[in-house]
Amino acid sequence: MAFSKHVLVFLVFFGIFNISCNAQGLKLGFYKKTCPSVEKVVKRETARIMAAAPTLAAPLLRMHFHDCFVRGCDGSVLLNSTRNNPAEKDAIPNQSLRGFDSIDRVKSAVEKECPGVVSCADILALVARDSVLLLNGPFWPVPLGRRDGRVSNGTESLIELPPPFFNITQLKTNFASKGLSTKDLVVLSGSHTIGTSHCTAFSNRLYNFTGRGDSDPSLDSNYVARLKSKCRPGDQTTLAEMDPGSFKTFDKNYYTLVAKRRGLFTSDSALLADSETRAYVIKQAASDGKTFLKDFAKSMVKMGKIEVLTGNQGEIRKTCAFVN
Template sequence: MRNIGIKCLLICVMFSSLYSVKSDLELGFYEKSCPDAEKIIYDYVKKHIPNVPSLAAALLRMHFHDCFVRGCDASVLLSSTSNNKAEKSASPNQSLRGFDFLDRVKSLVEAECPGVVSCADIIALVARDSVVAIGGPYWNVPTGRRDGLISKSSEASRELPAPTSNFSALQASFASKGLNLLDLVILSGAHTIGVSHCQSFSNRLYNFTGKGDEDPSLDGVYAMNLKEKKCRTPKDMTTIVEMDPGSFRTFDLGYYKHLLQRRGLFQSDAALMSNAATKSAIIQLLHNPLEVFFKEFALSMEKMGSIEVKTGSTGEIRKHCAVINS
């Protein structure tokens, strides 16, 4: 049992061991083939993320979106071709940011060790180092991932949990990737940093059941504030809103505090409060020091980063992250 001590999740965590992710990844995979690879990545992230701290959330989200479709294989970085609509073009991915940042990191690593370090490993390492750069938790990133050859928009639309997901949909989505309810709660905590566009949750404000109504699970004062100061029309496509108001640049417990106040921005956030086990987990997190959340987040991120990885001779090491090697 993990240290959080949530009795109501004990059965879930025990059963999750049956689906624990196993892979051939290893710490220090590039120690001989490209010994400076991780330092090059870390140094670049450490230098630039403090200047654009909002990018940390975007790069963490990129890692999540990559791993939930075909596993952590950088398929999210591939561009569409005349014959194929790639994951990038799927609706959930059209708001992703950080592609140029990852390309710059890749070019530095390629200059040092051509054709050695995968784009999939770069995503995983950059996500971790970016979170650390803004004062968030550190987690182990075993490496050795290889890059996938397939990227389909339809799969991204189907596999990625939507901000409108209810609890059953979230549970099924995470379970399909070998992640349990505790992982769901902990990984949702990534919403403590970053922003969202109004269009991702405006239905909760203006048309929750298709009758021009408001989501009753959303705090009325918070909803009114969003409508009057942020998302003034149902079709607002440009305004951005903090997912953790007041501390959206700080990796803390603010997100969970807002959930208890019925002020989670997405329907998928509110869904965590609709289940006794996940609600209890949230309360337990808030009764523990921040370090407990950091430790649990590290465990769940390492688990997520190993989903359906390609290793050995599967896939390839792309020269450019947006295109398959010719």
């Protein structure tokens, strides 16, 4: 047992060491000479996309998160499956992702400006930032220089991505394995202030929490009743707002809901089960939200550096859905 603990500590340390070493290849202004207009082009195209479909902001942010948690921020979530290899995007946790065509659109615009220079991984990181910004969220500087991976394995998504039913211990372990702290966990959970979810992601909390046809006692009873009126048993199509009344604005209201025991997922409610995450939730619920926006920007920069490929690693894909 002692040996196993030492191995675990070493692996976590080694993972964090790897993250920091590879991240040294990222820098602001990476394309200053090779594609100086990249951020301008991405911002322009993202604004056009959001003007036509503002609800895409949450899926595009989520796509960046899902990319970084599997093989690092290498654009592997964008690759299509092949006959012999089911890719990440077709794994169950990613089947509800939307916006792949939007990333392709931005990539095409960047390719016209600077052919073969900017990676899909960098474009995804920039689009996620600009999407949040367009919903009154924070700006954060995005260090660039990521290279695109050549491997995408759907099974890895099932293993690496934290599902909505994780408890606080599982969440902390999952984030720590990516070099992210408990504070990063509670801060990044705040991304649930925008977007929607299919009823299937939380219906067990309403109708069969312990297998006895009961509801999750950690959920506010009035909120349970409201969700039941929206999501009938077996409903696989209806969407519920993760931050009712404010799901199109990036703000601190998520924490207000969680503090009232109205977090949509088990993983949201789990934030009240840990002293550090609970304290942050309570603090932000009572705040003007400015601290959250600053914290979110910092945690996103940190997340965007997870296990990146830099230098001569990987490649610069011509199209995001296929390796060269």
